Amino acid sequence: MIVRRGSALCLREFRVSSSIKSSGQVSYELRGDVAVMTVSNAPVNALSLAIRQDLVARIKQFEEDEAAKVAVIVGEGKVFIAGADIREFKRPATEPHLPDVIDGIEACTKPVIAAIHGVALGGGLEVALGCHFRVGVKGAKVGLPEVHLGIIPGAGGTQRLPRLAGYEKALEMIPSGAPIGADAAKAAGILDDVSDEADAVAAGLAFARSVIDNGTPLRRCSELVAPAVDAQVFADAKAAVAKRARGQKSPVVCVEAIEVASQTSFADGMAKEREMFMELKNSAQHRALAHAFFADRALGKLPEIEGIAPRTLKSIGVIGGGTMGAGIATGALMNGLSVTLIERDDEALGRAKATIAKNVGGAVKKGKLSAEQEQRIFDKALSLSTDYASLSEVDLVVEAVFEDIDVKKQVFEKLDAVCKEGAVLATNTSYLDVNAIAAVTKRPQDVIGLHFFSPAHIMKLLEVVVADKTAPDVIATGFQLGKIMRKIAVRAGVCDGFIGNRILATYRAAADAIVVDGSTPFEVDDVMLEFGFPMGPYAVADLAGLDIGWATRKRKAPTRDPRERYFTFADRMCEQGWFGQKTSKGYYVYEDGARKGTPNPAVLDILTEERKEKQINAQNLSKEQILDRYMAAMVNEAAKVVEEGIALRPLDVDMTLIYGYGFPRWRGGPMQYADEIGLEKILSNIKAYAEEDGYFWQPAKLLEELVASGRSFADLNAESGNNSAAKKHENA
Template identity: 45%
Template sequence: MLASANQGGDSDVAVIRLDNPPVNGLSHQVRPTVMAGLEAALADAAVKAIVLTGAGKIFCGGADLRQFNTPAASATPSLQALVERIEASPKPVVAAIDGIAYGGGFELALACHYRLVSPQAKLALPEVKLGLLPGCGGTQRLPRLIGVDAALRIIVGGDPVAALDAVRLGMADVLIEGDFLAAAVAYARRVVVTGGAHPVAAQRPIALADRQMVFTAAREQASKQKRGFPAPLACISCVEAALDLPFEEGLKFEHQQFTALLNGSESKALRHLFFAEREAAKIVDLPSSQARRPITQVGVIGAGTMGAGITMCFANAGMPVILMEARREALERGLALIRKNYAATVAKGKLSQEALESRLSIISTTLDYQDLHDADLVIEAVFEDMVVKKEVFQQLDQVCKPGAIMASNTSRLDLNEIAAGTSRPQDVIGLHFFSPANVMRLLEVVRGAATAADVVAGAMQLAKTIGKIGVLVGVCEGFVGNRMLTPYAREAQFLLEEGASVQQVDRALYNFGMAMGPLAMADMAGLDIARAARLRLAPTRPAHLRYSQVADRICDMGRFGQKTGAGFYRYEAGSRTPIPDPEIEALIERCAQEAQIQRRSLSQEEIVERTIYALINEGARILEQGIAQRASDIDTVYVNGYGFPAYRGGPLFYADTVGLDKVYARICEYHRRHGEYWEPAPLLERLAMTGKNFHGV
């Protein structure tokens, strides 16, 4: 688990090496061994200095998240005790950081007297991304080491700092190339010879002239960028405490804040999602050794907004991609859009001009299906129409090489019907990217009835390669995300007819934490897209079921959302800011009158329940039907693809948090009031009756 040894046969420098794969985490088994090694080195008169390092190319990835909220997290010695012992060491302790030092791992390094980094080292305090803050002195030591401004950026942002930047900021003392451990031992010997007191971060003075401006700006930015997240504000308060309180009092304040966050719902939700994303990559019915269909050359059909974005995904990952269109002008528009998107990224300083040119250089174009013959994977991103997509797949069936994967970007259509139109349904899979495809992290990987196992495994691996969160789903109308979106949107429009304003519905769900309200989101996506789906499904809708005419009537007016400057809202030219429109409110009143609906006052609570509980109920059906592999996959889809607040953990985690008995009771009430749309999902009913939850299924 952990080894302590002397370097090079000499006894003057003790080397303590963390060895706890995969990230050398500070679990309850590791901490006692580190402490024992430290005490042995301190007790040995021959040892003059100590080097703390990690096995492999990792220093330490921090605490074991799975042990949080368990007795193991507080087992002795605590990380705090270990940190204090290192800091108080009369012998110099050198942290030799080769690779990552994250969270508690970097806090361990902060307690050392010196910090050395290799060129590939990365240092971070990423706890904020899990709804926490550095709980072992990080918020108190780092500001003393590098200043308040830089510490706020690192602690509140949570992003890693590369080795050169770490040295420049003062997070590390020296960057070492070559034989890293030998150089670290030599450095330790030099500081022994130098003599004198060794630097202790906790003892450094700290000051800030314009503190009110700095902390006010930090809080305003955190409230805007991390709306609804308490951890960033708690991080800021802890850094402020480093200025206001003696070090020991600051540590106590940090611990209080950490404990409150650890036991709060936000951190539990974010930790749930952290593990959920990793679980999503696992295919339940396939072994980890399953062979994968290789993918190195990709083709994309359709150069519209979606096709252009998908093309960028592969170019960003360094994969050659050929973009195909039926007409030269459409192809040129697609390329222009790609260049525009890349240029915007360069302008923001997030991409170099050289990287832009490199990515463009691996994008080729064609107007001829024959040029797709050598592709390992071809993805169609054409109009969402079954006839059109079948025509494309018939062409691909003729030109693609044997073993090539043929994928559809369909968001709703029956993948099995598409596959049946080819001579090789085993090679057909769905790859549902989310718009904008080059930005959104979610990728629904749709497995058809005949899709081969190596195609599924290859597609899930591809998601990782291009930096997406791949979630495996089955075939049904809308798969996971859009199927759940249907009852969510349905209830939003029913609420309009029953008395809520457009703005009231959107505000209630925005306040709940959604990235956008459902009606503003519909305007952004395009009302004509949703209408096409409704028209396609109209023959399957029972005549006795309630149906809102509001969205159809808005489309009849030529209002398709932002693209036409008007939808549920109106929009000024060149602006995406929704402006409430009295004309639409009048239309809603007419629709309600025609449907003989008595309008009333609606509370924010009912608006949230009607929409969010509709999501939960449909999610329960999806889970029971096996469309999703696990409850956490549904949460992953909805947080990463549909703007569900991460600090609530996803629809099904949120339901568990509320209590399935309470959710079920409300759904039963809505069933009595509003009819069969609200029939409780059998799985939800069973779990509620037995006191279980979704994530125990």
């Protein structure tokens, strides 16, 4: 443990605690009178226990090496240090703890320089802040992204950064978690220099030589005093951050920790930072965000495509230039693919091109594309045609026409006739049967569903829908397209609505029942806003267009089970031409093109009329009761989706709902949320609701089995990972 007396480090205590054997993951090499310590823990040099032990040992070695005047810490490979090893967060903390390691670096009596390339993030930047100097190379980035894991920097980041760069810069960087580039970091005082050298070691050695030659005194961040700021700065920052966070705690605590730095000594600030860090580390929000972090990385790890190479993917075709088709084309063009877009006539092609131009122009204004890239898109990458034969050489085609299976079948018959052998034929359907679409071709193995979400050039989610005969390399190609277009790709099986829309239909039905039974759409929306969704379900329906749901209900009407409670209030709204924002009226009224509406009182009259017709006695549910019913419906249907293999793992459901439907990431998705509150509670609620409506509230068998065996959705995720690893071992 490092002992502080006032603001100074007591080096003696550090030396006592640093008699640790090195594992060799931080090497030590003397280059003249400069010691180069290289951190090696592929792929991102995470600060594992072994790395921490080695850093302690190497700093001690440097202190005792009379030939070494300056030390340079560098990272091997593509990055400096990308942060802590968060896998260790699930285990008991083991010494040396990172704050103590960094204190030991800072306590060193000879200069230590961090030479940064790639990224220095989280604990990596905290290590650099513990060094006496920092030099970066071009392209390097630094940041403290711990907030995205539901925690705050816990190794001095909230205390050293404001002392070095000022409170305003710390308030900009830490609550947002956003990294900044090398030039911006130098301007802020975080980096002492940005080297023209491409190699971090060379940059570090050059800076070390200047320190030796100039006799530059040590500068410890812990001993700096940042210019004072008015307390109102922190109050304003806290209010702004809380509004953006929508219930997530860590961004607000980041502000509070930075404020602590302005009020106390460094030693007291470190103690308070650690207290705040540990409280968040033990919270449900951190567990949820850590789950989401690992789930992101597990999505594409599927046994069926392990070791399978995707097909060539350089040019694609898009059928249909409406909002969805133009969005898909835009996303592909912005990420370097050539696109041939097909429409029925020149007028439709003109509208499609105008939409793409507007989308691309918006990206240029936001700095996501250069003017040169924009010019290339329209000069070389985009082709427009009314002739399907123009698609004869493309590698993949995405059909994005009207959501009618007969129309889609006609499109696929044409594609089957004109596309080259091996071309992937994809449908962007939201609900329809991909197997039925594939069956009209002579190449069902080449057919896949690629369900983009609107606006397709912005929304992150891509459901890769695998039909019965889809070839493994076609699945791999779907995931490759997602990677190229910077999407979060989730594997889904074939059913009405796949993963996301199927679950959506169920929890929307539950919401409609809540409303008809006595609550209002506005109360339901308010509850879900408080839960952390960016919008409530009825505001979302207005945004999407109520006519879309109306068309789906009419499509399903012939097969509707007579036992189903069916409500007509939404249909009656559509019959009056209320389609939401597009008509300025839906559940809400949108005056003068406003994006946010006010409650439409006429909806309540329609609901009152339906209650009278169905002889329903209105009951006002509490906020907790509304939330419990809504979430029980979501979790129960999600469990059925996993049970049937539509989603391979619970984590696939979680990521689908987070990226496609606004489920708050800090809650981890519906399956993680269910684990957190207890599957027993979810199942008990479902059984209670079944006494009122036994048809809708049928418990998922998987949910019942998990409760009976004392297992969780997290256990299923772990088992799927173990099974995948076992299969890999068998194949090897």
